[in-house]
Amino acid sequence: MELSAVAFYVVAGVTLVAALGVVVARSVVYAALLLILSLVMTGLIYLLLLADFLALIQILVYGGTVSILLLFALMLTPPETRPELNHRGWALGAVTSGALFALLLVASLADKWPAAGAARHISLVDLGRALFSTWAVPFEVASVVLLVALLGALTIARSTSPGSKIARRASA
Amino acid sequence: MVPIEHIMVFTGALFCLGVYGVMARRNAVLVLMAIELMLNAVAINLVAFGTLVYPGQINGMVFAIFVVTIAAAELGLGLAIVLRVYRMRSSINVDDIDLMRW
Amino acid sequence: MDYAWLAPVLPIGAFALNVLIWRQMGARKHALSALTTLAAIGGAFLVFLAVFSDASAHLEETATSSGxxxxxxxxxxxxxxxxxxLYVFAPTLVVDWLSIMMLGVVTFLAFLIEFYATGYMKGDNRYWWFFSVKALFTAAMLGVVLSYNFLLMYICWELVGLCSFLLIGFWYSERANAEAAKKAFITTRVGDVGFFIGLALLFLKTGTFDMKATFAAVESGAIDPATVTIAGILIFLGAMGKSGQFPLHVWLPDAMAGPTPVSALVHSATMVAAGVYLVGRAYPIFxxxxxTMGIITxxxxxxxxxxxxxxLTQRDIKRILAYSTISQLGYMIMALGVGAYTAGLFHLFxxxxxxxxxxxGAGSVIHSMEPVLHxxxxxxxxxxxxxxxxxxxxVTFWTFLLASLSLAGIAPLAGFWSKDAILVGAYEADAWLxxxxxxxTAFLTAFYMFRCIYLVFFGPARWQVATATPDHHDNHSTDHASGHHAEPHESPWTMALPLVLICVPAIAAGWIGIPGFSEAFAETVRFGPMIEEHINLVLAGAGTLAGLLGIGLATLMYLTPVSGPRLISESFPAVYKTLYNKYxxxxxxxxxxxxxxxxxxxxxxTVDRKILNDRIVDWCGPFLQGAGARLRLTTSGYIYHYAxxxxxGxxxxxVVISGGIPDMRFALW
Known part of the structure; x- marks a missing residue:
């Protein structure tokens, strides 16, 4: 077995264990830290798949920004208001996700997929060229989506002035 | 590198963990975290197909970049909503957010 | 001649102009719409003249039968x-002598009657609307005449019916007029449904509405004879409705509720001629x-x-003329039925x-009687x-007399020649009955027309006796505002001039079909090879004699105020009442x-209320309410339920699109 394959299995195993931890951890902070681990491991998988630029983005965006965002959200919501972690829906969730996994397993293994060819590295130059030529319009649309999301997040999270409709409903 | 089926099983497992998380958790922030897991599973799958099955094709990576972009936007909005809900109802339990119920 | 399409397009343009633009012009709209309509119809008449002179140069190609x-x-x-x-519908127009003839009749008469109407309708507060509808009617009628596609013809045919409805009910504030309009519309619709089914049947067999292709299919025997017969009878139903043939004639006398220019144009000269024209146009099918020919006869x-x-027994002058029209249309249909194609259409002309x-003329009389009897x-x-x-x-008297003589078939007026042609046609077809x-009928026609003339224009002035009251006798100046004691007077020149002008063709129109002398009509409007016509002196004499007998009997009975008519009606009360009540x-x-x-x-x-409504419709609401009450419980507010x-899903x-169920994949892809 070549080295990259061994590395993949190890990294994938760690990712899965961390993800499992995210969904079952008793503590919210643990869950958040395990999620960061899982996301960084995903970045490693990108690296193994020769997508180095994507790995960089993954670690920057998820490992950095997203984790910090999540931790801030946790800090802004005091611990005493946090509900019990799991509720009675967990059994249904387990059954559903189990069924979905079985289906995906069947789909992945039953069909004959094209044999994996020799992975080829894609240079950052090519990626940049593709993004700004073939994918120029979706790229611009994505930037607009980000802008709208930014403004929307601002508007929604802004503190409500007393007497506004939303504030009245909240106090009611 | 490993066969594509193995990667698919791996991403499938990751996705299903995300599904479980969404369904089982009560804390809204944890629900958002589970959604991040699902998005990641999909992005890995895209990159794997792009690199291994169609070597040299760039589309898989481009898609993954878009997924990351959308995920960032989604998380930003989601957390904003959580904060707003918390301020209105002093709770981030998703079961309490049931104004649109019958 | 490829400008013939202008003939229907001009009046429809006038209609559009009237109702879209002139309508906004306040009080000026009346004069403007009358002028526009007159100009458009005059233009259509000029188109006819141009087509006519062109076609005269190509007699052989444009003969109706030549194909x-x-x-x-x-x-x-x-x-x-x-x-x-596939069937591509394109509006196809035809210019042959049949359509040229109708083009001339419609545009000429429409123009003069429009002109007459400018005087007759003066002062009506919907004057502009009258002329707008008349323009639309003229366009539709020209469409019927020119179309060489059954579907296009049917569209125009229905438009003609619609305009007829609007015009009969023009004074709809009186209930009787509105009823008459409704009756005309519904009665002709009975025939039109037959027409439409007949067209659908032919379309089913030939796959086209094009007349040329349809006729070719009928003549080559591509359609089985039974279908041709059924389709022919159904199409003839449409002609019966429009031309007021028995038993769908009941609407035509009532249609006299419309203004007289309407009766003159729509219900004597053109619209009712559409049925006869249809029989002539679709003659190969019949x-x-x-x-079919037997039924038509x-x-x-x-x-x-x-x-x-x-x-014979009617008292209303317009109703007498209406029944006369029905009778004459029957004449034409009968001629077409026995195979005298040229004669039937000549009489139409x-x-x-x-x-x-x-x-x-009747309108002129009524116009002058209205203030008198007001x-x-x-x-x-x-x-x-x-x-x-x-x-x-x-003026009214002399023109009316000439027209009556023509209708009674007195030589050398127009009616004599066409009536004689029909008699000859029936004789040559061995159709004795x-x-x-x-x-x-020729005898009866002469009789009732002269009964009418003697009662209207001769004898004592019954209107005077009627209006005279002891106090105001001979004092014509008093109470002038309400017109109680007005004298009847000749109509204004706008009404008198058309009377005189139409007199010319009423005398001379027959001269283009004198057997052995001038056979322009027989040469051009014919079905099959041209038939050498010859004068049958016996028949001509018999026809004239019948007319003279009728006139003589009427003179005896009505010229001098004798009690003859009353005697007859009182000795045969059953017959009289049956006739007076139109059977x-x-x-x-x-x-x-x-x-x-x-x-x-x-x-x-009952079925609708008790079963459909009470059982099914009333059940729907509670069912949906119940279903909703239960289904809304699925909206639980828990994310994990939704997830x-x-x-x-x-x-x-x-599973479906990945082919887990093969049949489903087939269905989706």
Missing amino acids: RHLIFEGTPWFTVGVAPH HASPT TVGTITAIFAATIA THAFFKALLFL GTGRNPNDIFNMGGLRKQMP PLIVALF YFDEMYQWIIDHVVLAIAAMAA FGFII IMAIG
């Missing part, structure tokens, strides 16, 4: 059907089946005598002129309220509607 007419394919409007059976013969007998003239509660249309008018209205009926046809139809149609309708209403449904879709 080499000038046909214009318009831009396709729409396509129906699936690939191998001619291919002896059964029978209907025409019955109508001719039946309507003439009713006309000449009849249009003298009948329009008669109606305009306020007395007596009907200005009733010929027993008139009398002695020849002194006051000389129609021949005898035709002769007898009780209206009552019969009313009975059928009351006892059959309404009974079925009541049954249908569960979402994931299950995704899985199902994944």
Whole structure:
């Protein structure tokens, strides 16, 4: 077995264990830290798949920004208001996700997929060229989506002035 | 590198963990975290197909970049909503957010 | 000649201009719309003149029978059907002598009658609307005349019906007029449904509405004879409805509720001619089946005598003319039925002129009687309220007399030649019964027309006696505002001039079809090879004699105020009452509607209310409410419920499109 394959299995195993931890951890902070681990491991998988630029983005965006965002959200919501972690829906969730996994397993293994060819590295130059030529319009649309999301997040999270409709409903 | 089926099983497992998380958790922030897991599973799958099955094709990576972009936007909005809900109802339990119920 | 399409387009443009733009112009709209309509119809008449002179140079190609007419394919409007059976509908126009003849009749008469109407309708507060509808009517009628595609013809045909409805009910504030309009619309619709089914049947067999292709299919025997017969009878139903043939004639006398220019144009010269024209246009379909021809002959013969007998007893001047029209249309249909194609259409041609003239004359009389009888509660249309008018209205009298003589078939006026041609046609087809009926009808026609003339223009002035009250006798100046004591007077020149002008064709229109002398009509409007016509002196003499006998009898009975008519009507009260009540046809139809149609309708209403409504419709609401009350429980407010449904749905879709169920994949892809 070549080295990259061994590395993949190890990294994938760690990712899965961390993800499992995210969904079952008793503590919210643990869950958040395990999620960061899982996301960084995903970045490693990108690296193994020769997508180095994507790995960089993954670690920057998820490992950095997203984790910090999540931790801030946790800090802004005091611990005493946090509900019990799991509720009675967990059994249904387990059954559903189990069924979905079985289906995906069947789909992945039953069909004959094209044999994996020799992975080829894609240079950052090519990626940049593709993004700004073939994918120029979706790229611009994505930037607009980000802008709208930014403004929307601002508007929604802004503190409500007393007497506004939303504030009245909240106090009611 | 490993066969594509193995990667698919791996991403499938990751996705299903995300599904479980969404369904089982009560804390809204944890629900958002589970959604991040699902998005990641999909992005890995895209990159794997792009690199291994169609070597040299760039589309898989481009898609993954878009997924990351959308995920960032989604998380930003989601957390904003959580904060707003918390301020209105002093709770981030998703079961309490049931104004649109019958 | 490829400008013939202008003829219908000009008046429809005038209609659009009137209702879209002039309508906004306040008080000026009346004058503007009258002028526009007159100009458009005048333009259409000029188009006719140009087409006529062009076609005269190409006699052989444009003869109705030659099949080499000038046909214009318009831009396709729409396509129906699936690939191998596509039908592209394009408005196709034809210019042959049949359509040229009708083009001339319609535009000439429409123009003069429009002109007459500018005087007749003066002061009406919907003057502009009258002219707008008349423009639309003229356009539709020209469309019927020129179309060489059954569907296009049907569209125009229905437009003609619509305009007729609008014009009959023009003074709809009186209930009787509105009822008459409704009756005309519904009665002709009975025939139109037949027409439409017939067209659908032909379309089913030939896959086209194009007349040329349809006729070719009929003549080559591509369609089985039974279908041709059925389709022919159904199409003839449409002609019966429009041309007021027995038993669908009941609407035509009532249609006289419209203004007189309407009666003159729509219900004597053009619209009712559409039925006869249809028979002439679609003649190959009828001619291919002896059964159809037999039915056409029978209907025409019955109508001719039946309507003439009713006309004997009517009191309303316009109704007399209406029954006369029905009778003459029956004449034409009968001629077409026995195979005398040229004769039937020739009579259509000449009849249009003298009948329009008669109606305009009647309108002139009514116009002058209205102020005289105003306020007395007596009907200005009733010929027993008139009398002695020849002194006051000389122009009307002389033109009316000429037209009546023409209708009675007195040589050398137009009616003589066409009536003689029909008699000869029936004789040569060995159709003895129609021949005898035709002769007898000619006698009756002359009789009732001169009864009318003597009562209106001769004898004592009954209107005077009627209006004279002891106090105001001979004092014509008093109470002038309400016009109680006005004298009848000749109509204004706008009405008198058309009378004189139409007189010319009413006298001379027959001269283009004198056997052995001038055979322009027979040469051009014919079906099959040209038939050498010759004068049959016996028949001509018999026809003239019948007319003279009728005139003589009328003179004896009505010229001098004797008690002859009263004596007859009192000695045969049953006959008189039957005729006066038009053979009780209206009552019969009313009975059928009351006892059959309404009974079925009541049954249908019961089924609708008790079963459909109470059981099914009323059940829907509670069912949906119950379902909603239960289904809304799924909106639980728990994310995991929603996620569960979402994931299950995704899985199902994944299974289906990934081919987990092979048949489903087939269905989706």
